Amino acid sequence: MAYPYKKMDTADFYYIISVTEPSRVKIGEEISEEFYHDEMPNYGSYPPELYVEVTSEEEISKIMAYCNEHNIPLVVRGAGTGLAGGSSCKYGGVMLSVMRMNKIYPVDHKNQTITCEPGALLIDVQKEALAEGLFYPPDPGEKYASIGGNVITNAGGMKAVRYGLTRDFVRCIRAVLPDGSIEQFSSNVVKNTTGYSIKDLVIGSEGTLCIVTQVTLKLLPAPKYSATLVIPFESLEACADMVPHVLALPYVPTAIEFLERELLDIVERTLDRRLPVKEGNAVLLVMYDSTTPQELDGAIEVCAHASFREGAIDVFVADTPDRIAQVWAVRGGILEGMKADSVMQEECDVVVPRSAIAEYVKAAKRIALSHGIRVEPCGHCGDGNIHTEMLRGPEMSDEEWEAATSACLKELYALSKSLGGQLSGEHGIGNGRLEYFKEFVGDRIIELHKAIKLAFDPNLVLNPGKVVEFNS
Ligand SMILES: Cc1cc2nc3c(=O)[nH]c(=O)nc-3n(C[C@H](O)[C@H](O)[C@H](O)COP(=O)(O)OP(=O)(O)OC[C@H]3O[C@@H](n4cnc5c(N)ncnc54)[C@H](O)[C@@H]3O)c2cc1C
Numbered sequence: 501m502a503y504p505y506k507k508m509d510t511a512d513f514y515y516i517i518s519v520t521e522p523s524r525v526k527i528g529e530e531i532s533e534e535f536y537h538d539e540m541p542n543y544g545s546y547p548p549e550l551y552v553e554v555t556s557e558e559e560i561s562k563i564m565a566y567c568n569e570h571n572i573p574l575v576v577r578g579a580g581t582g583l584a585g586g587s588s589c590k591y592g593g594v595m596l597s598v599m600r601m602n603k604i605y606p607v608d609h610k611n612q613t614i615t616c617e618p619g620a621l622l623i624d625v626q627k628e629a630l631a632e633g634l635f636y637p638p639d640p641g642e643k644y645a646s647i648g649g650n651v652i653t654n655a656g657g658m659k660a661v662r663y664g665l666t667r668d669f670v671r672c673i674r675a676v677l678p679d680g681s682i683e684q685f686s687s688n689v690v691k692n693t694t695g696y697s698i699k700d701l702v703i704g705s706e707g708t709l710c711i712v713t714q715v716t717l718k719l720l721p722a723p724k725y726s727a728t729l730v731i732p733f734e735s736l737e738a739c740a741d742m743v744p745h746v747l748a749l750p751y752v753p754t755a756i757e758f759l760e761r762e763l764l765d766i767v768e769r770t771l772d773r774r775l776p777v778k779e780g781n782a783v784l785l786v787m788y789d790s791t792t793p794q795e796l797d798g799a800i801e802v803c804a805h806a807s808f809r810e811g812a813i814d815v816f817v818a819d820t821p822d823r824i825a826q827v828w829a830v831r832g833g834i835l836e837g838m839k840a841d842s843v844m845q846e847e848c849d850v851v852v853p854r855s856a857i858a859e860y861v862k863a864a865k866r867i868a869l870s871h872g873i874r875v876e877p878c879g880h881c882g883d884g885n886i887h888t889e890m891l892r893g894p895e896m897s898d899e900e901w902e903a904a905t906s907a908c909l910k911e912l913y914a915l916s917k918s919l920g921g922q923l924s925g926e927h928g929i930g931n932g933r934l935e936y937f938k939e940f941v942g943d944r945i946i947e948l949h950k951a952i953k954l955a956f957d958p959n960l961v962l963n964p965g966k967v968v969e970f971n972s
Pocket residue numbers: 538539575576577578579580581582583586587588598618639640641642644645646647648649650651652653654655656657658706707708710711712713835836926927963
């Protein structure tokens with residue numbers, strides 16, 4: 501089984517239509533090109549042979565079992581906002597969209613949890629929780645991603661500094677396995693040592709082990725007060741050096757992000773969004789949440805004091821919902837702004853120990869410049885996940901761009917490794933980082949990944965060629 505996969509024929513199309521509905525199935529050229537790739541078309545653009553929108557777990561189970569039996573690859577599609585080339589049909593076959601399965605069940609107040617189908621949007625889950633006075637803290641930049649996609653990629657986001665990742669909020673998962681069987685991993689319990697934590701293995705598996713059909717998520721009481729400090733510095737180095745000082749304060753920040761002047765100018769120029777401060781070549785954003793106004797005031801005061809002590813030019817406090825939204829809209833517009841300002845982008849998503857943030861940022865700039873690449877390091881500096889965005893100008897040929905980014909990425913990954921970091925902090929391996937993954941972790945770890953993949957999916961029909969590649 502597996503490679504080469506079966507080319508789908510009329511009998512296969514009819515079967516999938518028979519277990520769903522003709523209006524929810526598209527074949528061949530009827531399929532929109534947006535489904536050939538995710539947000540990173542340069543990580544692979546592949547036409548599915550059939551696209552189907554499912555409405556129930558039973559439909560998923562039947563289609564998955566059929567594909568497994570007939571050696572047809574199947575890829576699950578959430579909102580398609582992934583940044584690793586994960587939700588694309590590398591070997592053709594079926595693209596199965598779960599976006600119609602978007603039910604959100606009423607909040608379970610006794611357990612402080614919310615249960616939803618995989619196609620529910622993150623923004624809707626957050627809103628439902630808030631309407632009940634509760635809070636779903638994971639906050640990746642893309643609010644219109646599906647919750648299933650968030651869980652299966654273990655999405656991080658700005659608030660990971662204080663609250664952690666999506667994984668930290670998943671109580672249990674229902675899923676269809678590649679043979680079509682339906683399983684539940686864990687249950688609505690706070691702790692669990694019943695065997696291996698398969699739930700945690702599934703979280704972050706990038707759609708290669710099973711299809712998530714339902715998730716139950718932990719909620720917290722919603723913080724009542726929030727403020728964001730906007731702190732400009734003369735240099736990127738001074739800004740990055742400030743991060744450990746913020747973390748050493750007696751108040752835990754919710755988010756710490758930094759932005760360079762050049763990036764701020766891009767967002768202003770392309771999206772007409774700007775921060776309330778004009779000074780400085782780099783700006784630190786520090787968010788605090790609290791349950792009392794006194795606690796918030798205390799956090800603002802010590803952070804402002806420490807910032808001035810460490811050379812901040814100014815400290816602007818955004819403490820009304822409008823001002824806070826204005827500040828975070830700038831941060832949220834980075835990807836869109838960079839896309840509008842360059843011909844192509846490549847992203848390095850390394851995560852380094854917090855103690856090494858400043859060293860990484862300084863060295864990354866030097867490395868990129870040595871390869872003639874315009875680079876914009878930015879991102880979740882509070883947790884060490886620095887997105888080093890490389891931007892292609894119109895003057896670079898395809899060959900020059902590919903050679904420069906490939907050489908640059910190799911050096912950046914080596915730098916991250918030497919500092920005790922990892923290759924990807926939140927966007928995953930998918931298709932786009934496969935070649936670097938092997939080099940980064942070594943043969944033994946790749947063998948373990950392959951053994952895990954085979955334990956779930958012995959016929960390699962679910963999202964083949966992502967995270968680990970057997971066809972080489
Ligand atoms: C502007 C922008 C900002 C972003 N910010 C962040 C950020 O701050 N932090 C972060 O971590 N990510 C971020 N992302 C990346 C992206 O939003 C996340 O990876 C998201 O979790 C993907 O969800 P999706 O529904 O779009 O999944 P898709 O892109 O459709 O799929 C992603 C992967 O999950 C698989 N998959 C999807 N649904 C299921 C399911 N139900 N069962 C099994 N497999 C499934 C797919 O096969 C694929 O491998 C950002 C993306 C954009 C465009």
